[in-house]
Amino acid sequence: MSSSTPLTVGFVGLGHMGGPMAANLVKAGHRVRGYDLVAESLEAAEAAGVEPAASAADAATGADVVVTMLPAGRHVLALYRDEGLLAAAAPGTLFVDCSTIDVADARAAHEAAVAAGHQALDAPVSGGVAGAEAGTLTFMAGGGEAEFARAEPLLAVMGKKTVHCGGPGAGQAAKICNNMILGISMIAVSEAFVLGESLGLSHQALFDVASTASGQCWSLTSNCPVPGPVPASPANRDYRPGFAAPLMAKDLGLAADALRASGIDSAFGIEAAKRYAEYAAGAGATEDFSGIIREIRETITERNETAS
The missing domain is CATH 1.10.1040.10 (N-(1-d-carboxylethyl)-l-norvaline Dehydrogenase; domain 2)
Structure with a gap:
């Protein structure tokens, strides 16, 4: 996957950080289908070129990569385990969680994704809203080498530095x-x-x-x-x-x-x-x-x- 290869990205969580990140992916030529519980966030993302999805599961349907940016680990795990996000995605989809959550929750999310036949990477960010808007975030990634290599071109669109910190949970x-x-x-x-x-x-x-x-x-x-x-x-x-x-x-x-x-x-x-x-x-x-x-x-x- 090169940075020039257009991908379909499901993006769940389009708030102050996720919205600008998704918009930068659109600017880079990727198709982004996004979802957020807050209608105003979804509308702002749509104005930036993000295609609105009817639900988180709908955003994941047909995606090459699914990015999540959520408030806490319980939200990530609920989406993965209980709300159909993993089940909606095609086998082998890469799940990249950019939320900042507990290390144990990140590892549990990774295990759930792998058990469902997918790949997973935890990739929290540093740089704040200004960095999200400017595409200058720093990503701290945890997961396998193959998953990191697959995600890196997308992360490079949204940030200026990406560090592979180790296995699952190492990014957190x-x-x-x-x-x-x-x-x-x-x-x-x-x-x-x-x-x-x-x-x-x-x-x-x-x-x-x-x-x-x-x-x-x-x-x-x-x-x-x-x-x-x-x-x-x-x-x-x-x-x-x-x-x-x-x-x-x-x-x-x-x-x-x-x-x-x-x-x-x-x-x-x-x-x-x-x-x-x-x-x-x-x-x-x-x-x-x-x-x-x-x-x-x-x-x-x-x-x-x-x-x-």
């Missing part, structure tokens, strides 16, 4: 490890800016130093949590996501579960999961994950007021 493992780093680093960067504010240091001065020194990281240079230094960061748009805080809370929750199951003592990972869960349940419900800096400021203010 890489994703939760990566996002644990991201969540912890955003908290660290946010706390540093709040500390700088208390010491009379301007945001720009701290950015100019840290962005070219040992404190440099993506949370600082691409998604800076304060307005000004990085014009494209959500901080300049009142923290409109971006990468929504509830999604970060979900990913860190998966990481925390994996840490506990593995018996790893990771105080930072567990604490980051706790803080993002609290933030996402409150003010961060509709904000970018970098907006946690406001939660940090408010916590400090409350403590100072209590102390005084």
